[in-house]
Amino acid sequence: MAANPGGGSSDAGGGPVRHIPVLLGEVLAALEAGPGKVILDGTFGAGGYTAAILEAGADVIALDRDPTAIAAGQALVAAHGGRLKLHHTQFSHLADYAPQGGLDGVVLDIGVSSMQIDEAERGFSFQRNGPLDMRMSGAGVSAADVVNRAKVGDLIRIFGFLGEEKQAGRIARAIEKQRLKEPFRTTRDLAGLIEIVTPRKAKDKIHPATRVFQALRVFVNDELGELAQALFAAEQVLKPGGRLVVVTFHSLEDRIVKKFFSERSGKASGSRHLPMVHERAATFEPIGKPMVAASEAEAEINPRARSAKLRAGLRTAAPAERPDMAIFDLPDLASLEKLGV
Structure with a gap:
C-alpha cells in the first residue's frame, strides 16, 4: 500500500494524489535486493x-x-514469468507465505493507499462523499457500524488514542445525539457533523474531521495490531542477514516500529507493565541511521512523503523471541466484538 500523509495525525481523507512510491531509493538501499534473493512485500x-x-x-x-489491489496486480505477475507471487491476505500472516529456507528481506509500507482514498465508494475520504466504510478488505465491520453502535466511552478512546483528537469527547457525544435521530451512512454525514462541533480555525492546516477519520480507519482495520504481528512474523522468517524495512506515516505506527527494534536490540528493557529484563542476544541490528525521513525534494514532488519515516534492521543468527504485545504499551481499546457491532 502507498501510505497516507501521516505525522501525528494523518489526513485519511485527503484528496486524490497520483500513486508514487515513498522513499523508494532508500527502501531499495536498505533491502539490498538483487539476483538470487527473495523479498516479501507485505x-x-x-x-x-x-x-x-x-x-x-x-x-x-x-x-x-x-x-x-490483487486484481490490478495480475498484469505485473504475468509480466515477470513466475518471479512474482501475489497473494490476497493480511500482512500479519506473512509467515505463512515465506519459503522453507526463509526470506532475504521484508518491506512494509504502512497506511491507506492513494487508490483507496481516491475511490469514493471505499469511504476513506471525507472530500469524496461515499459510504462510511473504510474496510481495506471490503469485509467485516465498517466505520458506519462503529459510529452508529459503539458506546460513547469507546468512541472517545478510539478518537483520542488512534486519532490523537483533543476534542474526542465533544465529537463522540455529538455523534451519540445525532445517531438517535438518523444513523450515519456517508462520509459527508460524519464530516459535516464534526465541522459543526469543532469548526475549522483559520490557522488550522488540516480539516477538523481528519483525526476522527484516521482513528476509525486504524480501528476498523486493526492497523496497529496488524503491524505488531507482522513485525513478529518477519522476525520468525527472515534468514540471518535478512533485512526488515518499514516505512510509516504517523507517530502511532512509528512508535511501534521503533519500540520493536529497540526491544530486539539485545539491550535490557521493560515496560510500565513488566519488570526490567536482562540483556539478551539481539535479533536485529540497525541498518544505517536509526530513522530516515524523506528529503525536501521528494516531499515537494510527493506530499504524501512529508511525514514518512523509514526504520530498518538486519536479522542476526539469534533465535526469534516470543511475540509479546505488551512491549508496545498499547491501551486496552475495545475490540470490534466487545463493541457489539
Missing part, C-alpha cells in the same frame, strides 16, 4: 516497491488484503 498496493525490487533482480512474494 503491502503490495499499486506495486511500486514490488516492481522496483523485481527490476533489481530479486524475486518477490507480495501480499495485500485489498482484493482490488
Whole structure:
C-alpha cells in the first residue's frame, strides 16, 4: 500500500494524489535486493516497491488484503514469468507465505493507499462523499457500524488514542445525539457533523474531521495490531542477514516500529507493565541511521512523503523471541466484538 500523509495525525481523507512510491531509493538501499534473493512485500498496493525490487533482480512474494489491489496486480505477475507471487491476505500472516529456507528481506509500507482514498465508494475520504466504510478488505465491520453502535466511552478512546483528537469527547457525544435521530451512512454525514462541533480555525492546516477519520480507519482495520504481528512474523522468517524495512506515516505506527527494534536490540528493557529484563542476544541490528525521513525534494514532488519515516534492521543468527504485545504499551481499546457491532 502507498501510505497516507501521516505525522501525528494523518489526513485519511485527503484528496486524490497520483500513486508514487515513498522513499523508494532508500527502501531499495536498505533491502539490498538483487539476483538470487527473495523479498516479501507485505503491502503490495499499486506495486511500486514490488516492481522496483523485481527490476533489481530479486524475486518477490507480495501480499495485500485489498482484493482490488490483487486484481490490478495480475498484469505485473504475468509480466515477470513466475518471479512474482501475489497473494490476497493480511500482512500479519506473512509467515505463512515465506519459503522453507526463509526470506532475504521484508518491506512494509504502512497506511491507506492513494487508490483507496481516491475511490469514493471505499469511504476513506471525507472530500469524496461515499459510504462510511473504510474496510481495506471490503469485509467485516465498517466505520458506519462503529459510529452508529459503539458506546460513547469507546468512541472517545478510539478518537483520542488512534486519532490523537483533543476534542474526542465533544465529537463522540455529538455523534451519540445525532445517531438517535438518523444513523450515519456517508462520509459527508460524519464530516459535516464534526465541522459543526469543532469548526475549522483559520490557522488550522488540516480539516477538523481528519483525526476522527484516521482513528476509525486504524480501528476498523486493526492497523496497529496488524503491524505488531507482522513485525513478529518477519522476525520468525527472515534468514540471518535478512533485512526488515518499514516505512510509516504517523507517530502511532512509528512508535511501534521503533519500540520493536529497540526491544530486539539485545539491550535490557521493560515496560510500565513488566519488570526490567536482562540483556539478551539481539535479533536485529540497525541498518544505517536509526530513522530516515524523506528529503525536501521528494516531499515537494510527493506530499504524501512529508511525514514518512523509514526504520530498518538486519536479522542476526539469534533465535526469534516470543511475540509479546505488551512491549508496545498499547491501551486496552475495545475490540470490534466487545463493541457489539
